[in-house]
Amino acid sequence: MGNSTEERLPLLGEPDGSDLKKRVWNESKKLWKIAFPGMIARVTSFGMIVVTQLFLGHVSELDLAAYGLQQSILLRFVNGILIGMSSATETLCGQAYGAGHYHMMGVYLQRSWIIDGVTATILLPLFIFTTPLFRLIGQEEDIAIEAGKISLWFIPILYYFVFSLTIQMYLQAQQKNKIVGWFSASSFVVHVLLSWLFVMKLGFGLAGAMSSFIISSYLLVIGEFVYIFGGWCPNTWKGFTKAAFADLFPLIKLSISSGIMICLELWYSSILVLLAGYMKNATVAISAFSICLNLNAWEFMICLGFLGSSCVRISNELGSGNAKAAKFSIMVALGTSIIIGVIFWILCLLFSREMSYLFTSSEEVAESVSSLHVLLAFSMLLNSVYPVLSGVAIGAGVQSTVAFVNLGSYYAIGLPVGILLGYVAHLQVTGLWIGLLSGVVVQTLLLSYLTWKIDWNEQVNKASERLARFFIE
Template sequence: MDNSTEERLLLLEEFDREDLKKRVWNESKKLWRIAFPGIIARVTSFGMIVVTQLFMGHISELDLAAFGLQQSILVRFVNGILIGMSSATETLCGQAYGAEQYHMMGVYLQRSWIIDGVTATILLPLFIFTTPILRLIGQEENIAIEAGKISLWFIPILYYFVFGLTIQMYLQAQQKNKIVGWFSASSFLLHVLLSWLFVIKLGFGLAGAMSSFIISSWLLVIGEFVYIFGGWCPNTWKGFTKAAFADMLPLIKLSISSGVMICLELWYSSILVVLAGYMKNATIAISAFSICLNINGWEFMVCLGFLGSSCVRISNELGRGNAKAAKFSIKVALGTSIIIGIIFWVLCMVFSREISYLFTSSEEIAESVSRLHVLLAFSMLLNSIYPVLTGVAVGAGVQSMVAFVNLGSYYAIGLPVGILLGYVAHLQVTGLWIGLLSGVVVQTLVLSYLIWKIDWNEQVNKASERLGRFFIETTKGSDESSNLS
């Protein structure tokens, strides 16, 4: 099961023989082969939420504020937990693929369905009792009531997350990214078409917008099920097995540490949206803040493509036992992502006001969004750095380290700064965003230092030990193919 010392030395010798230009070119090809379909999948998946908000904004300002509050707080809260829990699948599947333990990937996928499904069911009451929860934390009554209506429509989306997130990570780990990109893009286009039909043409309002979201999301998952069960993953999917229920505790621990890492990151901005709800003219404040978060979030989805690709590349190389290639992959991924971030920084600085009119026809909301454009632009620039570092941590399986960094930078620094500037210094939403940005800056600096200090040879050994602990012999007793298509 473990890579031999001789095989590792051969990998290192082969890596060292290549000149720098060739290494950068080869690594860039591997990176983009994973990142580009991943970017399409992430952008279109998040785009479905943004498109729904676009149509909500053209129904009424109240629906826009309620959906913004619902999406920015509750959906982000739950999505953060499930993305984090699912990233354990990304770590294990990526390392198993690198170590050529292909049949274990299907077992890890089934275990993640069980863990994430139970987690989603535990979180279900949040969607049922949204209105009283929002009242309890002091949100305006009309927004709380409308958000409560919207939240019931999100229950099918909750279980879509369970399957959609884990399947994407399973397919991505074995570099079957094109199919994920095609399914996601098709689902997004269908969602745009159905939203236009249900909301604009047929006038179904809230019910039309949310029905479109549900239909498009579940058709995506059904397509992925057909792809996996239909025989297109012959080496990694061997059918349902009782082994999925065995040895769950170590995976649960890894899932929880992954969940905490992502949740602390995503909840951070959600808390700031809640705080925006206590400001004067809360409907305008929440709408403007959530629009900026969605613009920032959409660009963040591009960067998550690099998070996913860096995670896959790191986990694959650690599984193969090649520490040097893992370190080089980090440099190429980070450099590429920063270039993308600079491009978005320029676009935001130039076209901020025009972008706001995509979400609303209200001059007051558009003006509020425009005042945040400089802070939004720098947030986009930082988005190009710390997701790659997070992807490196997920690929190496050191999520608990990032969780502590997130806790300190966001909640000990960013949140207090945002509250002080927003309420004490009376900078309102601008103060909250400065606080958000300060937390991200601290997180980026600390993560950069910690990743730089990691002993990658030690991480190779840890990956080997982790895979050995989870390994189960294939029930069919057949040799695994060493060359997946």
């Protein structure tokens, strides 16, 4: 069912007993080949969200707060579900590629479109009834009304996520993510230019910023469709097939465990933004907290490049039956990611106040952002560790275990600490961020222990069983 040893050695060769520097160099080249385009794709894709916030911040403070609430809560909630469910595609496509089951990758992609598309439609009412939902949870009336207006613009973005996330993981698994990087970077440039034209020059305000977001997002998806359907994936895309509708339940099960794992992580910060809305001067609190979260998340997109590369390397090696190479890949990815995290930690400590003025002209908001800069810097440092470990979990297909880790770290420890310090100790947004950080610290420690305890030979056997279960001639 798989390729011969001779066929897979050039791509997935196991580290031999040669010089350690040479082994590290070879593994680093494989990681960066996957990670760098993935970083470009994620930074620019998320950058479109941040650029939209940046332009809205110069329209009005109310629009900034409403967008921050909408993006940090509802969009992150939905994005978390779809990213998580799409990571099942990453696991299966990566292991199928390693095993040489190339034709199955197109089938997995189509199945993910069906599952994610149905999921997005189920979540649609959240964007239609945003204003009454925010009223129900006690948000300020003017912010709730404005967020309701913005949420309708996010409906096309909801379905953009269905295709862009799954296609990115499908292409990344076969190491074709350079094209995703090019398309994402191009759409980001288009978005910046259109936002400047629509908002700053033509004065279209909210409508201009959101129209630019939608247009540039769908240009990315159209480019990816042309690439796949145009014959640039001849081994993995064999056309649409009825097999996509068969055997969906095992994939749904893996998708749900993947979704829960990611959701528990992304919803954590969303809940903290929601809590910021109950503080004194809620507009300033939400604006400052969401700006810091977006700065943290933007740097996190770079670290997600290593999540993606470690996931692909682990799943490829497990699919090819190579446990030693999988373990060595983890060490190289983790070391490289930590070095980058230290660089961003230093930059955040030095330039936090300057960064805040990119998003707002309000001195009060900028001051609130600046007060969080030390905590933000350490959050960026931790970003370099736990995404790689999460990528290991996705590559190995042990998402359900990590879901329990995230549940305990964030909701049993981080959230209560944030509420206690923010409201009882009256530390406001600083207390909330300390709670966020404490949850991440516990999660990082638990994921490190989990990775250390994994029996990689057993994971090779499980990968083989999983691929055999889904295989179609």
